[in-house]
Amino acid sequence: MKLQYSEFALYLDDSGSPKPNPKDQCPFFGMGGVLINRGHEQIIEALVLEFKQRWNIAVDIPLHGSEIRSKKNNYDWLGNLSEVEYQQFMEDLTNTIVRCPIIVHACVISRHGYLKRYLEKYGEDTWEMMKSAFTILVERAAKYVAAKNGTLMVYFEAAGKREDRLIKSYFNELRSQGHPFDTIRANKYFPLSANDFSSLLRGIDSKKKSNAVMQIADLCLYPVVTSKTNPNNQAFLSLKKAKLLVDCDLELSLVDSLGVKYYCFDDYP
Template sequence: MPQCIHLYLDESGPRKPDRSKNDKKPKYDYFAMGGFLINEEDEDLAKKQHSDFCTRWDIDYPLHSVEIRHTSDNFHWLSKLGKDDFTKFVSDLHATVCSIPMLGLGCVIHRDNYNALYKEAHAHNRWKMCKTAFTITLERAARYAISKDRKLRVFMEACGKKENKLLKGYYQEMRDQGMPFDAGKSSRYSPLDAATLKSTLYDLQYKNKQQSTLIHFADLLLYPMARGGFEKEYTAYEYLMRDKMLYDAHLEDGERTFLGTKYSCFDVKIEQPTVEVA
């Protein structure tokens, strides 16, 4: 068996470029897919740190990021804590994350800018955002694995059968044909070819949050990475960068464009229509 780097992935936001008419548009509108990289031999430590944290706080349910942030559902009890105890919980959670030798990595797509660029010209041919985010994240994770002379095993949070099958198709396409993007437009990224991807992408498995405690950490890291695309001063993102828990923190500015978390369509300048004043 080859030595592997494990990539745990979660996703956030609707996969389709257009939101449902009934959706309430959030302040930060994006689709993101990401999580963390970890050496396979470090997983036991990660599981122990997760278990110890949950024992300290009497938690026997998944560490859902959105529930923690909004002190809702299983984490409604956080809203009843005093300021000191709440700070203690957040600090302990951050310390637990930082005690694990893992690196956050992903892809975040700015929905408004994406649609401004592609909706008119490609209204009926736009990909689901998961195809872009999934393939970019896997290719960058594969580069990391190659740099460590390892293979890449991917663990994805399970969704529905249809959604899981779709990602399986993207995964197999990468192994068989390489990256799906226009060769000319993507040439500056020097994408890995099919042979390299096939030899590096070792396996793809699905886990749910009840089966895999490590998927919880993918959930916890993904939101700060996504929010960081809009707001670099967001506290959780700042702390994760400060403590070098994100791959970006280990890269030079020029390297992040090609190796780190991909922030797609964030640097696009959308011209606003001129309004004539009478």
């Protein structure tokens, strides 16, 4: 799925806690979602609506990945389906996703690797992983659209006043100061300057979970987050087969600097 237009939007979700807490059992934190052409929102909205109608899901009930996987809350009824019916549901959901005009992008952080690299050095001043993930992801998305002579609007799922202000502050810092990483480490990735960010990033805003594109972002992120330890999970393989991962739309030489980023995975193959 190659995106060609000049105006793009990145819809972001996150997975796991971003706080650098050594007691947290979740092995990864991920931030990512889908990159789309502006104007394709209506196509995705129609596909999501049609899926919900086929399965008698109320329009105001979001397609929420964790609820679907656990068969709980709004999706507890999935537990009453036969195995054949459940497989039909999952196949229909997968087909709906891969028909969407999207590119899937993400930054996935190994919690253990992140703490090992930064906690002893910075202690209480260690960044929340969201700052690192957001910065890396938005920069890579900005480079992607720059290669297509485009600009980028960023949308994230509204979580609360404090959280929303925090994400917007990361965005504003990129536009005014450039990336915050160590210059020597970052130079091998050809970082953008503050002027580059200012010209490429059009703005940032929040969206509610009821937004159809945000629902697709949620469904696409989890398979990428778990792909390092479970590369054969069906959802991830389906995204790869449909060539919806950003890596599939990049020359091999550009994947390392523009593709999905697995950060602080030093202990993983």
